[in-house]
Amino acid sequence: MQRLPLIVPNPPRLADYKTALERIEVSGIYSNFGPEARRFEQEAAARLFGGEGACLTVANATLGLMLALKDAVGEADGRYAVMPALTFAATAQAAWWAGLTPLVCDIDPDDWTACPAAEERLLHQHGDRIAALVPYAAFGHAIDLDRYAWLAKRHEVKVVIDAAASLGTSDAQGRSFGAGAPFPVVFSMHATKPFAVAEGGLIHCGDRDTIERLRAMANFGFAGARSASVPGLNAKLPEVLAAIANAKLETFGATCAARERVTAAYRAAIGGRYATQPAPAGRQALGFFQLLLPRGADRARVAAALEAEGIGTGQYFSPHIGQQPWVRQVATIEPTPVADDVAGRILSLPLHDAMTAADAERVIAALDRACAAPHGRHRPAHRRQQAGPARRACARAGADRARPGDRRRPARPLCHHLGFDRADLPQRGGRQSLSRDRRARRPSGGAHRGQLSRRARRAAGGGRPAAPRDGGPVAPASHREWREGADRA
Structure with missing residues (x-):
């Protein structure tokens, strides 16, 4: 293509x-x-x-x-x-x-x-x-x-x-x-x-x-x-x-008209899914098409995904002038929370004289795929650092990818691979959160959650979940006892 x-x-x-x-x-x-x-x-x-x-x-x-x-x-x-x-x-x-x-x-x-x-x-x-x-x-x-x-x-x-x-x-x-x-x-x-x-x-x-x-x-x-x-x-x-x-x-008149058609195609393809400048009453001369990625999207990875599909991108103007070293030396800079947010999420998409409406639709379709993919969502550094052996074991056991919009847990919960019923987990705000619950109920010995997972797997026999007699999942004894003790505490 x-x-x-x-x-x-x-x-x-x-x-x-x-x-x-x-x-x-x-x-x-x-x-x-x-x-x-x-x-x-x-x-x-x-x-x-x-x-x-x-x-x-x-x-x-x-x-x-x-x-x-x-x-x-x-x-x-x-x-x-x-x-x-x-x-x-x-x-x-x-x-x-x-x-x-x-x-x-x-x-x-x-x-x-x-x-x-x-x-x-x-x-x-x-x-x-x-x-x-x-x-x-x-x-x-x-x-x-x-x-x-x-x-x-x-x-x-x-x-x-x-x-x-x-x-x-x-x-x-x-x-x-x-x-x-x-x-x-x-x-x-x-x-x-x-x-x-x-x-x-x-x-x-x-x-x-x-x-x-x-x-x-x-x-x-x-x-x-x-x-x-x-x-x-x-x-x-x-x-x-x-x-x-x-x-x-x-x-120049023909150039403006051609670019205006591509701009209209971009806006139609977006359908309100991404923030843009308001559509003008007349004509806006655009050198490229600007939009804001959803909060939490990893712009570098989205740009790389688009590049892999043959679509160039930019990030004008990021950093904005209030974030640039020389300007910070010579200027007086007011608080700029809105500019900080816009510059942090802005993405520039192609818009040039030879493009067609179909090209704009292709770009937005590729952008949708990039933002929906797991790598299109940003995972904060402190969460990446805490991804210990339990989560890696979970991934190896077949948790393919996170649900769309959920950056914190895999599609298959860890309890599935440890052999106990997800329904036993405490409810938090209408959603089940194994990692947060286990971190909050950590025993006084201060064991790392990854270590707890290994103990649970060892207690179940060689790191594999215990086989239930009645065909239903059952929690390993050590893990069940720890949870009961934490509940009593």
Whole structure:
């Protein structure tokens, strides 16, 4: 069966932009916001953002975030940039390079974006120590930009949107995410994104003056003559990459539609069995399909099982930024219980241009098998260490595997192999638990439960259960006496 890698980059083929390369060669302009870059900026503003505002090409989205934050806050003096825990490291890196201190907050349990209550609590708690909000549109999920515009006015704080994975996201009316926003919205055109180029970024803003300031900053701070008038660096997109971006623009509508069909197939195949982000009213640009494994599932083993069936997986973003060593050194990190849980269970599944709805169904069927198998359930380390000779003997005697959803005991109880009736066991919460009962009733001598099992087997004769005279099971005498003594105690 055909392998399904997690990501299959699909930038335009050489034939799609060969003519543009010839134009570049003839012009002799290979960078410095040349004709190809300017053409793409204009076309992107018109076709992706409905003619609202303006766009700026940059070498990558990380540089775009750095420029936008530096322009927004000026001299940061180590003030805070609030950002969610579940985001790519570049969000924190860009804030730090702009002179800001990342202030990491928890996420919303439903859509996995920054928790609104956490953001507003931090704004009230820290006041003007917060210079900027840097929300991440998680996995292309459209966040409420009107709310951020309101927060910017109410708290006099700057906003820069990390929309690296969101180029192609739109609302129910087809309006692109970020269109006309009063603050910079930064997108990625990395090869792994739906708008796959190779490297590159695109900044959109409803304010054209902001875009022109950022253009100067991206060109060493040169606003006109070759004399730096604002802080700057080199963030220009080369003409060759701009030519690829122009070619991708021609096919991007079909790319989004194809991915949307696969996404719909994923959601239908899941049928509510796994937690996902809520389905959008419009279109969500997904680089891969994210879901949460059930609590207790062993993610590494599930991923290995899928790999064995030719299905690649990932775990974006795990660890989240609040768990990464460098960020922990330079940032202030709030408690993030929701992000901890999501990052601990998140699994990224393939979603690329060549996939079909049948491929999505195949992936979920394989995931169901992997999660249902015994190795798909996580057994805590302390339980693995306590699995002594009694349980190993039980397994050798033919306890094939645990019941689905039961990680603590084999399908055949130990009493079956020791020769006494399971009905004799004490009831605990409506379920029978041999291992827990025996551990609780351990005699004062402190014998290990594995040792008790060996004694019971020896008393029954050579480790085999005593044969009952009437055809029914009977407990070995030593084990029965121990239980009676424990009951009297």
